[in-house]
Structure formats: structure tokens, C-alpha cells
Amino acid sequence: MSRQPTTSSAALEADLDTDLDADVIVVGAGPVGLLLGVELRTGGARVTVLEQLAEPTTESRASTLHARTMELLDERGLLDQLGPPPPGGTGHFGGIPLDLTVADPAHPHAGQWKAPQTRIEAVLHRRAVALGAEVWRGHRVTGLAERPGCVEVEAVGPDRVPLRLRAAFVVGCDGEKSTVRRLAGFDFPGADATKELLRADVADIDIPGRRFERHPHGLAIAARGPDGTTRVMVHEYGSTPRHRSGEPDFAEVAAAWWRVTGEDIGHGAPVWVNAFGNARRQVTEYRRGRVLLAGDAAHVQLPVGGQALNLGLQDAADLGRRLAAQFGDRPDEALLDGYHATRHPAGQRALNNIEAQAQLLLGGPEVDALRAVFAELLRLGPVPRHLAAMISGLENPYPARPHAPARQHIITTATTHRRTTMGTLTGKTALVTGSTRGIGRATAVRLAREGALVAVHGSSSREAADEVVASIEKDGGRAFAIQAELGITGGVHELFLALEQGLKERTGATDLHILVNNAGVMGGVAPEDVTPEQFDRLYAVNAKAPFFILQRALGNMPDGSRIINISSGLTRFANPQEVAYAMTKGAIDQLTLHFAKHLGPRNITVNSVGPGITNNGTPVFDIPEAAAQMAALSAFNRVGETDDVAAVVAFLAGDDARWITGSYLDASGGTLLGG
Numbered sequence: 001m002s003r004q005p006t007t008s009s010a011a012l013e014a015d016l017d018t019d020l021d022a023d024v025i026v027v028g029a030g031p032v033g034l035l036l037g038v039e040l041r042t043g044g045a046r047v048t049v050l051e052q053l054a055e056p057t058t059e060s061r062a063s064t065l066h067a068r069t070m071e072l073l074d075e076r077g078l079l080d081q082l083g084p085p086p087p088g089g090t091g092h093f094g095g096i097p098l099d100l101t102v103a104d105p106a107h108p109h110a111g112q113w114k115a116p117q118t119r120i121e122a123v124l125h126r127r128a129v130a131l132g133a134e135v136w137r138g139h140r141v142t143g144l145a146e147r148p149g150c151v152e153v154e155a156v157g158p159d160r161v162p163l164r165l166r167a168a169f170v171v172g173c174d175g176e177k178s179t180v181r182r183l184a185g186f187d188f189p190g191a192d193a194t195k196e197l198l199r200a201d202v203a204d205i206d207i208p209g210r211r212f213e214r215h216p217h218g219l220a221i222a223a224r225g226p227d228g229t230t231r232v233m234v235h236e237y238g239s240t241p242r243h244r245s246g247e248p249d250f251a252e253v254a255a256a257w258w259r260v261t262g263e264d265i266g267h268g269a270p271v272w273v274n275a276f277g278n279a280r281r282q283v284t285e286y287r288r289g290r291v292l293l294a295g296d297a298a299h300v301q302l303p304v305g306g307q308a309l310n311l312g313l314q315d316a317a318d319l320g321r322r323l324a325a326q327f328g329d330r331p332d333e334a335l336l337d338g339y340h341a342t343r344h345p346a347g348q349r350a351l352n353n354i355e356a357q358a359q360l361l362l363g364g365p366e367v368d369a370l371r372a373v374f375a376e377l378l379r380l381g382p383v384p385r386h387l388a389a390m391i392s393g394l395e396n397p398y399p400a401r402p403h404a405p406a407r408q409h410i411i412t413t414a415t416t417h418r419r420t421t422m423g424t425l426t427g428k429t430a431l432v433t434g435s436t437r438g439i440g441r442a443t444a445v446r447l448a449r450e451g452a453l454v455a456v457h458g459s460s461s462r463e464a465a466d467e468v469v470a471s472i473e474k475d476g477g478r479a480f481a482i483q484a485e486l487g488i489t490g491g492v493h494e495l496f497l498a499l500e501q502g503l504k505e506r507t508g509a510t511d512l513h514i515l516v517n518n519a520g521v522m523g524g525v526a527p528e529d530v531t532p533e534q535f536d537r538l539y540a541v542n543a544k545a546p547f548f549i550l551q552r553a554l555g556n557m558p559d560g561s562r563i564i565n566i567s568s569g570l571t572r573f574a575n576p577q578e579v580a581y582a583m584t585k586g587a588i589d590q591l592t593l594h595f596a597k598h599l600g601p602r603n604i605t606v607n608s609v610g611p612g613i614t615n616n617g618t619p620v621f622d623i624p625e626a627a628a629q630m631a632a633l634s635a636f637n638r639v640g641e642t643d644d645v646a647a648v649v650a651f652l653a654g655d656d657a658r659w660i661t662g663s664y665l666d667a668s669g670g671t672l673l674g675g
């Protein structure tokens with residue numbers, strides 16, 4: 001650690017009577033302390049981070065990142081190093097689904113994202129050290145005293161040798177049991193926990209995923225992680241926190257799980273077990289002289305929906321630039337005081353919404369009516385927008401960092417140098433049936449280019465689906481292939497097994513935001529020659545399968561989702577050779593109309609797109625005379641390209657089309673307009 005005399009601290013020159021060991025000592029090397037270290041070093045301050053743990057934690061307590069946090073990590077070029085994080089599914093408010101992208105659909109990081117805390121810490125640690133921050137592990141702070149011009153910190157190192165360090169400021173980022181907060185005498189009013197959730201990461205169990213599943217006696221949540229362990233969380237209605245000396249035993253979690261769900265997980269291998277409650281406390285001041293607090297040291301709350309981590313990182317980003325400025329040319333006390341003025345109300349607001357969520361989430365049958373009313377309110381446009389903005393940290397514009405690069409809409413992964421597109425559908429998931437070729441393929445490519453994670457589906461050739469996925473990935477998009485034959489018994493079930501598995505592996509959830517019912521077969525048989533078997537087959541693939549796909553998808557679709565059914569211009573102009581086919585497409589339009597009404601209360605839009613003759617690569621389009629004849633039917637004197645139709649589907653899938661439902665959109669290039 002540097003021991004040179006400090007010359008940089010202009011703010012303190014007057015009363016500084018001694019050399020300092022650092023400009024700022026940060027206590028705690030969790031994500032908040034490390035981000036603060038990054039900010040301070042970027043601003044030119046000398047930083048030492050003291051951490052009592054000898055090794056970084058291997059427990060991933062928090063893993064959800066919200067839009068504002070993603071934005072600040074992106075501005076610092078840290079997202080690439082994180083992965084970049086995959087979408088984290090739909091959010092919630094007290095366990096009621098809430099699509100966080102509605103906060104600001106145009107935001108490049110709208111929604112929520114997944115990054116394990118261990119990974120965030122590793123990335124921030126690397127950056128802080130690269131910038132010159134000292135990170136001392138195995139150092140436990142034992143004393144703290146403000147002296148003229150500095151704060152003196154006493155600590156015990158790994159060798160048990162006591163040491164004393166001095167810095168112009170000390171910041172406690174040492175979590176909810178903060179030593180700095182206690183030693184500096186911060187007032188920390190609030191309420192102790194009255195309810196608790198038991199949580200365990202368990203290997204070797206195979207139980208169904210559960211998203212805030214309410215049972216008669218309690219709440220159960222289960223999600224299988226990519227590493228095969230399942231995170232279970234359970235709360236028994238009416239139970240109060242137990243007094244234990246440490247974390248709960250796994251046997252306690254397994255017993256509660258059994259009482260709530262009737263399922264035995266006792267044979268599983270626990271990787272990590274803990275309990276957390278709805279305690280709510282916040283310091284009355286974020287700054288006392290030369291000592292400041294950030295993250296859980298300043299506020300304690302139920303860690304619901306990942307808000308605690310996000311709030312803490314946003315504290316660190318705000319404090320970092322204010323504190324670093326004290327060591328520049330123009331130190332400014334008022335700027336530093338602005339930290340409390342800005343972050344205390346932000347924390348208070350978050351604590352309020354978390355408390356409201358805790359009531360909805362952990363209440364027993366007595367809150368059922370309240371939940372029902374809330375669920376209704378969450379369908380009214382401005383309500384989800386308001387709450388999503390609050391949770392995402394998007395309520396107030398965040399002050400730009402002077403040294404921050406412009407926000408990037410395209411990010412490059414460090415490992416592969418692939419470009420990941422941040423488009424209007426970033427954070428969304430989509431299924432396009434029949435997307436191995438033709439209009440479906442173009443649609444899958446287009447939705448992926450807009451940022452959606454796309455399930456590419458076909459029935460006959462796995463290679464064809466893989467090829468579409470490879471082409472999307474080459475372009476920086478995200479997709480996976482699924483195979484299922486539609487129009488036969490069990491086809492829809494097979495489709496969803498593969499879809500849910502693919503989504504789960506990539507997002508940790510099975511939410512589907514966009515369904516495009518595209519797969520279809522043509523007829524091409526004269527009206528006199530259509531056989532019952534041909535008729536049944538056309539109906540099975542083109543009408544029956546879309547109906548049951550839609551019906552099944554509704555269980556996966558959050559409110560505000562999009563359903564687009566590919567119809568045909570043949571529902572508007574006659575071609576006797578395709579009468580049976582056209583009848584199936586007429587059925588599609590009915591599917592659209594009636595489900596649009598049915599799903600309106602959930603803000604799910606349902607629309608039909610009717611292509612005209614569209615070049616899907618079949619040989620007839622290579623015959624000049626035939627192509628000219630077909631082109632002449634369109635007002636533009638050309639046949640449609642698959643991209644023409646995909647663009648219409650992408651529009652309907654996006655937020656700009658939120659006011660269109662139950663519609664038939666003609667995408668036939670003005671076919672047979674007359675005249």
C-alpha cells in the first residue's frame with residue numbers, strides 16, 4: 001500500500017496535519033465496495049479496500065440486474081466482461097408477474113438480467129485492481145475514530161497483527177451487519193423481521209419449477225440453475241422468524257418444503273442454505289462527517305426481486321463520482337452532501353415498495369383479495385410502467401459520468417468478439433413455428449436482430465433449424481433449435497417440452513413474450529379433387545395446431561405479450577385451387593379475433609398478418625413467366641420477399657404496436673387492389 005504523503009486532497013489541506021495511507025478506505029469488498037473502488041480510482045483518488053473474508057465468497061446471493069444498473073455497468077465497459085448477462089425473464093411485484101421492460105421499452109437494457117454475484121464481484125475486483133485500488137483481504141475492522149483532517153481505522157490482519165490506517169474518508173460497504181455503521185454511531189431505525197423465507201441451493205433433486213406458487217399453507221419457489229442445482233425458497237404463512245445461532249439446517253428447509261408442497265427434497269445435497277426476513281431499516285444520514293455508508297450498510301430490506309444489489313450498486317456509482325471530486329481541483333462539500341440528498345430518498349422509496357411486496361408475497365389467505373386487486377391494477381398500462389420504472393431505477397435520469405463513454409447500443413463480448421444487438425425486443429423471448437425456411441426463417445432472423453431470444457422450429461430437418469440458429473448467432477443474435485411435428489397427436493406437447501427446456505437453460509425461466517404461429521402447408525388442389533384426408537391434414541397443421549399452441553402458450557406468456565398468426569391474402573381474394581387452404585386461414589383470422597377479445601384484459605395483443613404471394617424459395621419463383629404473372633398481381637409489380645412480411649411481424653411484436661389487437665394486417669403489397 002502506498003504510504004506517500006497525500007498532496008491530492010485539496011479539501012482537507014487546511015486541517016491535515018499528518019500523512020494519510022489512502023484518500024479513501026472502503027470497508028467491504030462485495031460488489032458495492034468494489035464498484036466504489038472502481039469509481040474512486042477512475043476519478044483519481046487513492047483507495048484501499050479492507051475485506052474481512054480471506055477469500056471471495058462462493059455463494060451467489062443476488063443475481064438480478066435491472067436496467068439502470070446494466071446501464072452503469074455498460075457505461076464502464078463492464079458488461080462485456082460479465083458475459084454479457086442473459087435476460088432474467090419477466091419480473092414481478094410481490095410475486096405477481098410484472099414485465100419490467102414496460103418501464104422504458106426503448107431502453108437498451110430494459111427488463112431484468114442474470115449475473116451471479118460471484119461473477120460480478122470477480123469482474124469488479126479485476127477492474128478495481130487494474131485501476132490501482134489496493135484490496136486487502138483477511139482484514140477485520142475493529143475501531144474507527146475521526147481525527148482532525150482524517151479518519152483513523154484500526155483493523156486486524158490475517159496474521160492477527162493489529163494495524164492502524166488513516167484516510168480522508170471511510171466508506172462502509174460492509175453489509176447489513178456493518179461494523180462501520182456501528183463504530184461511527186449511525187442511527188439505524190426501522191423494524192425487525194416478522195416473517196422469513198428459507199432458501200437453499202440443492203443438488204440431486206428433480207422437482208418442477210415453481211414461480212411464486214401459493215399453496216394453502218405457504219409459498220413455494222423453485223428454479224433450476226444452469227449448473228443443475230435447484231434454488232428452493234419456502235415460507236409458511238403465519239410463521240415468524242426462528243432464533244438461531246447461525247444459518248438454518250437443510251433439514252429445516254426440507255421439512256418446511258414438505259409441509260407446504262407435500263414434496264420430499266430431504267435426499268438432496270444442499271450447496272448453500274440460509275434464511276432471510278422482511279426486516280426494514282435505513283440510516284437517517286448517509287454521511288457523518290468523514291464516514292459514509294453505501295449498500296446494505298445503509299439500508300436493510302427483504303432481498304426481493306434483486307433490488308438490494310441494484311440499489312447498492314447505484315449508491316456506489318453516485319457516491320463514487322462525488323467523493324472522487326473531493327480529491328480533484330475543485331473539491332465541493334455540497335456535491336458530497338448531495339449523496340445523502342439523492343440516495344436516502346431513493347433507498348426510502350425502494351424500501352417502501354419492497355415492504356408492499358413483502359406483504360403481498362408472504363401474506364397468507366388474508367391477502368388474496370389484495371393480490372387480486374393488485375393483479376387487476378397491474379394490467380392498466382400506467383400502473384405497470386410506474387412500478388417497473390421504480391424497480392428498474394429508471395424514475396430519475398442518472399447523472400452522466402464525465403469520463404463515461406457514450407452508451408453503447410452494440411456490445412462486444414470479450415471472448416468471441418461477437419456483436420450482440422440491443423434492439424427493440426431485447427430481453428424478450430419468441431417462438432416462431434415453421435422457421436427453418438421461408439417467411440418463418442426471415443421472421444426468426446428479424447426478431448433476433450431486434451434482440452429477442454428466438455426458438456427456431458421445424459419438423460423435418462434438425463440441420464435446417466441448426467443452420468438458422470447458426471446464422472442468427474453469427475449475426476450476434478441468440479436462438480436455439482427445437483423440433484416437433486405439428487398436426488399429429490402429441491405434437492404441441494412435444495413442441496412445448498423442447499421450448500420450455502430451451503428457455504429455461506438460457507433464461508432460468510420459461511416465459512414466452514412473442515408467439516408467431518407461422519408453420520403452415522399449402523393445398524394446391526382443385527376444389528373437385530380435395531380428399532377428406534387432405535382436408536383434415538390442412539386443418540390439423542394450419543388451424544388446429546395454432547389454436548392449441550396458443551392455448552398452451554398462455555401459461556408461459558406474461559401480461560403484455562404478443563401473438564401473431566400468419567394468415568393469407570387468400571382470405572380476401574378468391575383462388576379456387578386453394579379453397580381448402582383458404583378456409584384454414586379463415587379459421588386463423590377467427591382465432592385472432594376471438595382471442596384478442598379474450599386476452600385484452602391481460603394486455604396481450606393478437607393479430608393476423610396476411611401475406612400475398614411471397615418468394616419462399618420454391619422453384620416456381622425461378623420461372624420468369626410465372627414470376628412476372630405473380631408480380632402483376634401486386635400494386636408494386638413484384639412478388640413479396642420474406643423480409644417484407646417479417647418486418648410487419650416485427651412491428652406487431654414491438655411496443656409500438658401496443659394499440660393494435662384483433663386486426664388483420666394485409667402484407668400482400670397491395671395484391672389485386674383493382675383498377
Ligand code: NAP
Nearest residue numbers: 434435436438439458459460485486519520568613614616
Ligand atoms: P414454407 O417455406 O413452406 O415453410 C413452412 C415452414 O413450416 C417450414 O419451416 C416447415 O418446416 C414448417 N412446417 C410445415 N408443416 C409443418 C408441420 N406439420 N409441423 C411442423 N412444422 C411444419 O412456408 P412459407 O411459404 O414461408 O409460409 C409460411 C406461412 O405463411 C404459412 O402459414 C403459409 O400458409 C403462409 N403464407 C405463405 C404465402 C407464400 O406465398 N409463401 C402466402 C400467404 C401465406 P418442416 O419442413 O421442417 O416441417
